[in-house]
Amino acid sequence: MDSELKRKIVMRANLTLMMIIGALLQVSAVTYAQKVTLSKNNTSLKNVLKNIQLQTGYDFVYPIDLVKNAKIVTISVNNASIEDVLEQCFKDQPFTYKITNKTIIIKAADIFSNTVEDNVWIDISGQVTDEKGQPLAGATIRIKGSQTGTVANADGKFSIKNIHQSDVLQVSYTGFITREITIDNVSGSLQIVLKEDKQALTEVVVLGYGTTKKETLTGSVSTLKMSSKENMPITNASQALHGVSGMWINQAGSQPGQDVASIRIRGIGSIGEAGKNNPLVLVDGIEYDLNAINPAFIENITVLKDASAAIYGSRAANGVILITTKKGRKGKTDINYSYSYGRQSPTMLPDVVWDPILYMQMKDQALINEGRSPAAVDYSPAQIEEYRNGMATDPLTYPQNNWFDIILKTGYIQQHNVRFSGGSDAVLYNIGLGYMDQDGILIQANHANRYTLNANISANVTPKLKIGTSIIGNYKTFSQPAFGGANATNYYFNRLTRALPIFGTYTADGKYANVVFVTPKRNTIENPLMLIKEGSNTYAGQSILAKIEATYELPFNLKYNLNYGVDKEDAFRKSFEPYLVSYHPITGAPNNYNTHPASNNADENYLNQSFYQTLTWDKTFAKKHSLSAMVGTSYNNFNTINFSGHIEGYFDNELTDLNAGSTLPSVTGQITKNIIMSYLGRLNYGFADKYLLEGTFRYDGSSRFARNKRWGFFPAVSAAWRLDKENFLKDLTFIDLLKLRGSWGKMGNQDAVNLYSYLNTVNLGYDYTFANNISSGAAIAAYNDPNITWETTTTYNAGLDIDVFKNRLGVVFDVFKRRTSDIIRTVKIPNQVGGLAGPTKNIGTVDNTGYEISLIYRNKINQFSYELAGNISHVNNKVIDLHGEKIISTRRITQEGYPIDSYYLYKAIGIYQNQEEINSSPNLGAGVRPGYLKYADLSGPDGVPDGKIDANDRIITGISSPKYNYSFNLNVGYKRFSLSTFFQGVQGIDLYPTLNWAVPFNNGAGVTKEWATDAWTPQNPNARLPILTVATDATENFQPSTFWLKKGSYLRLKNIQLKYDLPTKWLSKISMKNISLFVNGENLVTFSKYKDFDPEKDVTGDSFYEYPTLKTYSFGINATF
Incomplete structure (x- = not known):
């Protein structure tokens, strides 16, 4: 910046400052002209001063004990100046006063009259309270223009020594108006009363392309202040969203370095891939990965659940999550440092039989x-006896391995975060750095590191021009077991569930062992120790979100805002699968x-350039x-470039680069580009802040669709009525807010459509024979619909x-309906057409209806404060139209009249007790025996029972998403201690556990202990489980049936925290x-009837092949300099 430009900026800044000072002097002059009307007879001086304060807004400062000795006052004035009123009040009193700006200082009469030297140094002490007399612990008392100051203690008291007359x-406290008090040769104890800053206490809600006040909000919006999650051991923002009204967060595992949470807002609206139901996530207005931002750098989160999301158009059908990062605030630089360390272990693991003798006996x-x-069982009595004896003498050959003990350990997590924030009238800044180090519960190949940056800087270049820039950076690495690619950890847990207690770890000469006895159906022996210790699988990814913003104030109340952001992400995955032998x-x-051996490399690059500009106008009439x-x-x-390479034929396990391989090389890659252009707008009208109306629109064009289908219009309208401002309620002074709201809007879901879905694509590899020669060929593999467009969701809310009792009690109630139409899915075509896949079309309609209730009550009694809050959300999901089609996948079905992905099962009606009962009943299969499950004959081809058990007898029952989500928390504080508890749960969800450990001896896997104690036998006919069999042999017991459907509801103590703030007099x-x-x-x-695994699991899969959910015990420190 050249010197001339600097000079102009300084001149403008000085001119602006002079104008502000001049305006303040004008206001001050007007204020001093205020008049007082007062009539009091034989009343205390303190009472008179309070009345003067109420009429004029002047503040009085005086030693606490001073006015106790004042004489009784009788005064009667009408429209008198404040000076005249004060003269009458202080007539014949043993003290006098002095007016400084808006403050009146009262002292003993000789204080102001005595002549003192200029260079006088004094001691000051006092107490800071609110208007109710409650101490304001932590209030800041500072000498203006210096670094000298202190903080009020728990009683609001303070003292400063050796300050100049x-x-x-300057006395300040968050949520209160800062006061300035001139010392002017005063000593003794001061009583300083701070007034609430009503404007600061008004909750500001972030919306699409703007903000509003809570009182004037017309839509259904949930907000989360991250201060409520402070000090919790969370590593990503999705964990913080637990408990937000209207949201279902299913964490489904705690793998270091990965966020596998699914997030649903007001139900599931689309059919098919899970990603079609993801909400849009914006960080400071730019789309960004929710997992890439450090939760410690987030100020608040807003969730748009109804028509308020429509301003984001074709990408808002599943709701919108708006994240606002922390910004700088005016004042001296604050340095905040936080550190936490925690130990982690699984919340729940299956109760597996690890006793080798019991395992072999149960298998037989x-x-x-x-x-x-x-005589034909897997383990003969002689083998079992041999094994029993060998366990004592040769534990390597005859192990009794508990693979949980061998493979799992206690993990740890530590986090460091430091922030620098502050600013002046010209520049505000907030810069944060973070580091996370997490070592998982696997003994190896389970570590993650993350480095994060968040920098926000804004500057008032001129009185009309404000610019800002922000950078969010993330660099993370994590490791996984070698085999399984990007989902290697889940693959490893699949292998771990196949581990048997008779599997060895090492042989006597240090090689990897397998098993002493041949195990049927286990041609390949998976030694879990070998699979986790050998090879490598690493990920290194970095992302940066850089944004620049400018706001310029134009004439006629116009304001122009310009934003440009770049989200650049790239990641590199490298795995080496060594040649392994046991x-x-x-x-x-x-x-x-x-x-x-085989090596795999993958490089992923993503670039999103985002540009938006707005022009706003505000005006108040009459x-x-x-x-x-x-x-x-x-x-x-949006641009992506992905590349991957694979090669085999390595000489040994030492050289792992791609160029060291020699056989079966393969390379794949993809480049995609997607553009969205939009026009948008909002119009708000309010009458006396009582009747509120808002309308928005967005006109989106997307390159995902054909030219004649690229543009869509997404309107919304909402209104609110502030009943608390009506005259017929004015006498109900306990009501602070009473507002009715309603909204309607349309939104789209273009992300449900794959790129180029409107084109018939030609695939290579369709070779053909011509004249006895094979020639290369190409063919259309799938028909596509050129008229395909986005899914459309219409919302009603x-x-x-309600806020009452001075905002101590708050209630929010919403009822809603979301209808998603033109659902995108692949349609089946007749087999006569050939081996072609059907086209992707807009077919289907789904409804989500429900309600949400949130309550909060908070109060403070002296130094004891408490807050009780909770919410519950109910969603009823229903498929309205599928053109009569049924989508069936093993145990699940999507059909008109039922929720998406309902369970489609035989109805189990008990356990066969004897052969006679079997002979007199229809059966599913020829191998049914006593102790097997009995199924109901409910229907035949014509709808009536036909004496057979077949697909006609299946019923639709159970759901794979919860009907209810709820949470509640209790926070209490006393003096410097605070205790917070947070509970979260779901109700009305079903799980169907299957495969390894969920059923006995599945494909050569092990068994859980319940089958040893709770399985049917002739001696135990009332057992909970059917007779013990091998699941993959005797399949009659393990058909999809209601017997295996489990209740997945749970209530979890999600977090409990005890905090202590060190005394301010020490600090x-x-x-x-x-x-x-x-x-x-x-x-x-966790309270749940589901005991097989943690109930917060992946509901799209029915196995245990996933990383366990972890519980954490942690401690830490949070310090501000």
């Missing part, structure tokens, strides 16, 4: 139960896990009519907001503002 005290019994001869612990015979308008344009350009000596010490418990207790 001409100094000015299962085979006998299904008809196998005792050996028989006695003979040394090898068993190959795989036949050759003091009652408020009108505001906003129009804007938006442009998004009615709501009620002031070391120039500290605050130090908090805390201990945390996360996911400590």
Whole structure:
């Protein structure tokens, strides 16, 4: 910046400052002319001063004990100046007063009359309270223009020594108006009363392309202040969203470095891939990965659930999550540092049989139960006896391995975050750095590191021009087991569930062992220790979101805002799958896990350029009519470049680069581009802040569709009525807010459409024979619909907001309906057409209806404060139209009249007790025996029972998404201690566990202990489980049936935290503002009927092949300098 430009900026800044000072002097002059009307007879001086304060707005400062000795006052004035009133009040009193700005200082009479030297240094002490006399612990008392100051203690008291008589005290507290008090040779104890800053206490809600006040909000919006999640051991923002009204957050595992949470807002609206139901996430107005931002750098989160999301048009059908990062605030630089360390372990694991003798006996019994001869079981009595004896003498050959103990350990997580924030009238800044180090519960290949940056800087370049820039950076690495690619951890847990207690770890000579006895159906022996220790699978990814923003104030109340942001992400995955062999612990015979080493590299690049500009106008007419308008344009350009390479034929396991391989090389890659252009607008009208109306629109064009289908219009309208401002309620002074709301809007879901879905694509590889020669060919593999367009969601919402008893009690109630039409899915075509896939078309309609209730009550009694809050959300999902089609997938069905992905099962009606009962009933299969499940014959082809058990007898029952989501929390505080508890749960969801461990001996896997104690036998006919069999042999017991459908509802103590704030009198000596010490418990207790695994699991899969949910015990410190 050249010197001339600097000079102009300084001149303008000085001119602006002079204008502000001049305006303040004008206001001051007017204020001093205020008049007082007062009539009091034989009343205390303190009472008179309070009346003067109420009429004029002047503040009085005086020593606490001073006015106790004042004489009784009788005064009667009408429209008198404040000076005349004060003269009458202080007539014949032993003290006098002095007016400084808006403050009246009262002292002993000789204080102001005595002549003193200029260079006088004094001591000051006092107490800071609110208007109710409650102490304001932590209030800041500072000498204006210096670094000298202190913080009020728990009683609101403070003292500052050796300050100059001409100094000015600045007294501030969050949510209160800052006061300035001239010392002017005053000593003794001061009583300083701060007034609430009504404007600061008004909650501001972030909306699309703007903000509004809670009182004037017309839509259904949930807000989360991240201060409520402070010090919790959360690593990503999705964890913080638990408990937000109207949202279902299913965490489904705690793998380090990965966020596998599914987020649903007011139900599931689309059919098919889970990603079609994801909400749009914006960070400071730009789309960004929710998992990439450090939760410690988030100020608040807003969730748009109804028509308020329509301003984001074709990408808002599943709701919108708006994240606002922390910004700088005016004042000296604050340095905040936080540290936490926690230990982690699984919340719940299956109760597996790890006793090798019991395992072999149960396996043999299962085979006998299904008809196998005792002489043909897997483990003979002699083998079992040999194993029993060998466990004591040769534990390597005859192990009794609990693979949980061998493979799992206690993990840890530590986080460091530091923030620098502050600013002046010219520049505001907030810069944060974070580091996370997490070591998972697997003994190896389970580590993650993350480095984060968040920088926000804004500057008032001129009185009309404000510019800002922000950078959010993230660099993370994590490791996984070698085999399984990007989902290697889940693949490894699949292998772990196949581990048996008789599987060995090492042979006597240090090689990887397999098993002493041949295990049927286990041609490949998976030694879990070998699979986790050998090879490598690493991920390194970085992302940066850079944004620049400018706002310029134009004439006629116009304001122009310009934003340009770039989200650049790239990641590199590298895995090496070595050649692995395990050996028989006695003979040394090898068993190959795989036949050759292989290496895989993948490079992923993503670039999103986002540009939007808005022009806003605000005007108030006749003091009652408020009108505001906003129009804007938006442009998004999404680009991806993906590349992957695979090669085999390595000489050994040492060289792992791609160029060291020699056989079966393969390369794949993809480049995509997608552009969205938009025009948008908003119009708001309010009459006396009582009747509120809002309308929005967005006109989107997307390159995902054909030219004649690219543009869509998405309007919305909402209104609210502030009943608390009506005259017929004015006498009900306990009502602070009573507002009715209603909204309607349309939104789209273009992300449900794959790129180029409107084109018939030609695929290579369709070779053909011509004249006995094979020639290369190409063919159309699938028909596509050129008229395909986005899914459309229409929302209806009615709501009620209530705040009463000085905002101590708050209630929010909403009832809603979301109808999603033109659902995108692949349509089947007749087999006569050939081996072609059907086209992707807009077919289907789904409804989500429900309600939400949120309550909060908070109060403070002296130094004790408490807050009780909770919410519950109900969603009823129903398929309205599928053109009569049924979508069936093993145990699930999507059909008109039922929820998406309902369970489609045989109805189990008990357990067969004897052969006679079997002979007299229709059966599913020829191998049914006593102890097997009995199924109901409900229907035949013509709808009536036909004496057979077949697909006609299946019923639709159970749902895979919860009907109810709820949470509640209790926070209490006393003096410097605070305790918070947070509970979260779901109700009305079903799970269907299957495969390894969920059913006995599945495909050679193990078994859980319940089958040893709760399975049917002739001696135990009332058992909970059917007779013990091998699931993959005797399949009659393990058909999809209601018997195996489990209730997945749960209530979890999600977090409990105890915090202690160190006394301010200690901190002031070391120039500290605050130090908090805390201990945390996360996911400590879960109440659920589902005992097989943690109930918060992946509902799209029915296995245990996923990383467990972890509970965490942590402690830490949060300090501000």
